[in-house]
């Protein structure tokens with residue numbers, strides 16, 4: 361292995377790849393980030409940052425920037441589309457559990473930009489290479505070998521480890537000997553963005569609005585000019601062509617349906633996503649590792665997927681540093697797999713599947729029982745704390761740390 365090969369190759373410049381690169385660079389571990397695209401993608405995806413994630417980023421000085429750029433959300437609503445508020449959750453009850461008893465709403469492309477700037481300002485010699493698509497990875501006794509497609513043709517790059525942060529369709533995962541079992545939902549999710557301000561008409565900055573026919577989720581993010589943008593997520597039929605979904609009459613029907621108002625909504629963006637629930641059968645195959653959406657994908661209700669990916673890479677980089685500098689064995693990488701994959705199954709998958717079921721429950725009696733349960737939870741501080749520890753990802757984070 362030459363000196364230049366003694367590095368970690370990172371596939372993917374999304375939020376998880378940039379976080380991995382910044383954490384590795386801070387530890388003094390050489391890395392090269394390879395991104396297939398030519399920029400940070402700014403389509404509307406993750407926007408919610410949970411307390412354990414804020415605690416992790418505080419250790420590397422990023423949280424103050426997130427707090428400055430994002431919205432702090434202490435209360436969020438669970439609503440019934442027809443009857444209104446069912447439960448007003450107060451994350452403040454977590455004040456003994458975390459220094460950040462709230463969510464922060466900040467778009468994922470801004471998080472990528474924050475991390476990229478910190479990385480390149482503080483460690484300007486870290487290669488961040490755009491237009492480089494990892495096509496295939498193999499390994500030998502000395503390290504990993506990646507075939508990378510570039511505008512100049514295919515290149516072969518070597519490294520000591522390959523870290524796949526290349527999203528749900530991960531090429532690194534496909535190069536590993538692992539399955540990606542789970543399922544894909546029948547419906548897709550349509551996301552509409554509007555500047556119409558829902559706060560003065562009684563909504564919280566984050567709202568989950570249940571309905572047997574047309575549930576939706578509504579939340580506010582800072583938006584491209586930091587003046588505020590509301591996103592509304594609806595389930596839509598998979599067979600309807602995207603152009604039909606995006607038609608003005610359709611988007612007006614959907615938004616007016618849940619909050620009727622005089623005049624049309626001005627819809628700024630329309631995006632549609634296929635939604636899956638899957639976890640890789642292993643996060644490690646020798647010197648190849650995966651994190652973030654490459655390792656687990658889930659529906660966005662509860663805002664957990666990206667947060668889970670951040671928890672993956674903080675965990676993994678700490679272990680890689682112990683292997684790199686302290687001569688610990690690669691068994692630590694199996695512990696990474698055990699810790700993070702277990703909680704992906706026990707918390708991420710279970711909670712997000714449950715979140716969606718609760719939103720669309722067609723059994724009226726069952727839905728009433730669920731609402732009563734939520735009302736009981738918010739009426740009792742201890743119950744609310746226990747519930748919010750789970751949905752704010754505190755329990756899952758602690759559970760991972762407890763796995764040997």
Ligand SMILES: Cc1cc2nc3c(=O)[nH]c(=O)nc-3n(C[C@H](O)[C@H](O)[C@H](O)COP(=O)(O)OP(=O)(O)OC[C@H]3O[C@@H](n4cnc5c(N)ncnc54)[C@H](O)[C@@H]3O)c2cc1C
Nearest residue numbers: 372374376396406407408494527652653663664665666667
């Ligand atoms: C509508 C929606 C709302 C969501 N809301 C939330 C939320 O509120 N909170 C939350 O925690 N999560 C949320 N998520 C999930 C979140 O968006 C993902 O978990 C997150 O993007 C995962 O980040 P990642 O870096 O692992 O992958 P990605 O963001 O997919 O980034 C992967 C990167 O790798 C690059 N790449 C792909 N293939 C290759 C290759 N072969 N070689 C090199 N580069 C490659 C891609 O170009 C991309 O830049 C939401 C998702 C959706 C769809």
